[in-house]
Amino acid sequence: MEIEPFALERWFGKYEHDADIMLAESGIRSLPATRFDTDPGDLGYVIPTDGDPDFRKEIAARYGRSADEVVFTCGTQEANLLAMLATLDDGDHAVVVTPTYQSLHALPRSIADVSTVELAPPEWDLDPDAVADAIEPNTRLVVVNNPNNPTGKYHSQDTIDALSDLAADNDAYLLCDEVYRLLADDPLPPVASLGPRGISTTSLTKAHGLAGLRFGWLAGPPEIVDTARRWKDYTTISPSIFGQHVARQALADEDTILDENRALARDHRERVGEFLAAYGLDWYEPVGVNAFPTVPEEFDDSREFCRTVVEAESVVLAPGDLFGFDDRFRLGFGLPTDELAEGLKRVGRVIENAR
Known part of the structure; x- marks a missing residue:
């Protein structure tokens, strides 16, 4: 690799x-630590190491999924890594919408073959037909960032629905990095709520102003989340207990x-x-x-x-x-x-x- x-x-x-x-x-400016209770008690691992089950149940409800279909991570970066490790293997193919945050194309390229579909100025529109043309028989994953980094383009619900259908029709998954989603005045439903092959990754870093928590999650189909959970045993093992402690408070006051x-x-x-x-x-x-x-x-x-x-x-x-x-x-x-x-x-x- x-x-x-x-x-x-x-x-x-x-x-x-x-x-x-x-x-x-x-991201948005950082919130002060004084806004929260910052004493989580003993600084051990989060147990179980994919996150507190009751808290995961709360997060899963956002996607119409169960607690077992969510794994807590150290930020969106780890969530994206785990999602790609869980979906891609040598010989697979991915389609990535660019421009985007580098890890969203560099990570899949380190594992599989990648084709890109490039947005063009000034409107940065995404044409689902271009994604369809890029899909190959061995395509396993379609990757999009919505709202987009760096352009700020927020692709419409019709566009995301079209990508979701394309992924499902081709036995692939749609991974959407949604770390900026909640900064929209009227956020679209998350991709993991749209169908059985949707994967959402996000964190409290960008929209909530809590980058230092390093707290995020992956939500998606059980076969992907189960595999991501096994990979996590080799990455960070557990999310931050401090991050989980403050994240509960932040989401209560979201x-x-x-x-x-x-x-x-x-x-x-x-x-x-x-x-x-x-x-x-x-x-x-x-x-x-x-x-x-x-x-x-x-x-x-x-x-x-x-x-x-x-x-x-x-x-x-x-x-x-x-x-x-x-x-x-x-x-x-x-x-x-x-x-x-x-x-x-x-x-x-x-x-x-x-x-």
């Missing part, structure tokens, strides 16, 4: 620690948390839209807190622009070439309002100095 370096994480590893402002983070975070996202989306319009940059107005605007014409490519911004103004952006689009960059606007305002001000200075 060989896997390519995670280019986005290496970019962050080079610049994030020493920069003043992280304007490329794809409506309040999501109302706050959606309001922040709406306000910041408007601020970013005004900023981009002022500098003549194009974007697709996103669901979630990721923008994927065009690079200012004064710069040759995304890498030159983002390197200039971080070196001149200590603000981290994500070059679009990391997602396959060298004329764009990812701007995350979920951070605290004062940091967003200062970050945009500094990016604006870089653009003005180049003109």
Whole structure:
């Protein structure tokens, strides 16, 4: 098993620690630990190691599934890894909708053959017929991220239903990374609730502002979850007991948390839209807190622009070439309002100095 370096994480590893402002983070601003009881008692394993059965039952109800059809994980990243290990083997084939978070195409490519279906600007529409054309006799998995990272495109229910039908008709599974789903004002039903071959992965990282919990889950068909559970014995064994403890509290107060975070996202989306319009940059107005605007014409490519911004103004952006689009960059606007305002001000200075 060989896997390519995670280019986005290496970019962050080079610049994030020493920069003043992280304007490329794809989640909402972090909630303070003081909002929760942070004493889970003894710091042992979660028992059973796939998560507390009563809590899994609560989560499973969101998908119309049983507790045995959910496994708790250390974030969405582990959930995606387990889902792919559970569905794919050597000789299998997967179809992945891109651009997307790198692990969603790099992980299946490390196990099986992969074909990609690329979204195109400016609307980033997904054509189910293109997915159908990419499916092969040995296709085992179709992968989509909805809402999409980095574009912020939220594919419609009709589109997701079409993908679900395509997967079922071809004896494949539809895996949807839904980590941004609850930032939408009117979230679509999760894929794991749509049919027997739907797999949903998510966490409390992006929509709830609790990245440090490293708490997520996989929901789906029993044969996939059972296999994922066996793989988990070789990855993290147990989710974080601290994460599970705080996650219970966060989900008990979920409506309040999501109302706050959606309001922040709406306000910041408007601020970013005004900023981009002022500098003549194009974007697709996103669901979630990721923008994927065009690079200012004064710069040759995304890498030159983002390197200039971080070196001149200590603000981290994500070059679009990391997602396959060298004329764009990812701007995350979920951070605290004062940091967003200062970050945009500094990016604006870089653009003005180049003109």
